[in-house]
Amino acid sequence: MSFNSIVMVKQVPDTANIFGQVMKEDGTVNRAKLPAIFNHEDRVAIELALQIKDKFGGKVIAITMGPPRASDILRECLFMGADEAYLISDRKFAGADTLATSYVLSEAIKKIGSYDFVFAGRQAIDGDTAQVGPQTAEKLQIPQITYTEEVLSIKNGAVRIKRKIDGGFEILESTLPVLVTVIKDAVSPRPFKARRVMAFKNAKTLLELEKLTEGNSLLYIDQLKDEYISKGLYIHTLTMDDLKLDETRCGVHGSPTKVHKVESVVLAGGNHEMIEPTKEGISRLIDHLLEDHILG
């Protein structure tokens, strides 16, 4: 029995390198200003999906909702071993919060179809909400297992999973299909094989093919697209129209949450106080922590 997986991956701003003006007038993040990286937990999610494919067979499809440059992380998924990649991109998706993001992703997953697993990272390092996975499962009306540490077994149409909880772990069993969010140290992502990098470094989206063939007839683009599809080098693009989406549920319009401000918080050493390791010292420390709302 083989299993098909769809993996949601996100290109995120390198939040360790936020400098200069990163907010646009309209309160959305100016992602073009920030170096973009592959959200680490999503790379772990790809690895877990590939390990299931190695063991049972099946297909691994990587999808991302993002601007055209997000095709970079899809190429990395192909380098790792993904079979297909989808860029879900449209100007009308910009400024999406998790509600709008999960709506678009769930509709794209429905369109791609035939999946046993939907994998996602536990959390993206920019929004940090860990909401998209569970929200997408809800919209797909499938069970979800979050904070996955290990896939223990898959048999008789059910999967057994070890998930991390405070102070320990629990073992859960779910029927398929199921959405699974993965924690960063579940498995270590495999390195890119040089053979696959050479094979897929030229994988392209339609927009990239159009750029490549600027000034050439449409006919030529279609021929080129067919050629790329036949070689497995075509990164599919899904737009608002392809998915026949409700525009009021997408992008800024579909987002009740507005990011007010993004800035780097630099923790600087302030005034400090020596606390004696005595009963009085400890109770004074606890008072301070309560005052600063660190405790309680």
Ligand SMILES: Cc1cc2nc3c(=O)[nH]c(=O)nc-3n(C[C@H](O)[C@H](O)[C@H](O)COP(=O)(O)OP(=O)(O)OC[C@H]3O[C@@H](n4cnc5c(N)ncnc54)[C@H](O)[C@@H]3O)c2cc1C
């Ligand atoms: C500083 C900051 C704070 C924000 N705060 C909020 C907030 O409080 N509420 C809110 O609704 N939005 C918020 N946003 C917007 C938020 O970044 C976007 O909604 C984003 O698309 C998803 O939320 P997230 O980054 O928290 O992802 P998470 O929910 O943390 O992502 C979990 C997983 O979902 C998948 N995933 C997430 N986004 C995508 C995508 N675009 N394509 C494919 N897979 C994806 C990945 O597997 C990822 O690991 C914030 C953005 C920033 C930059």
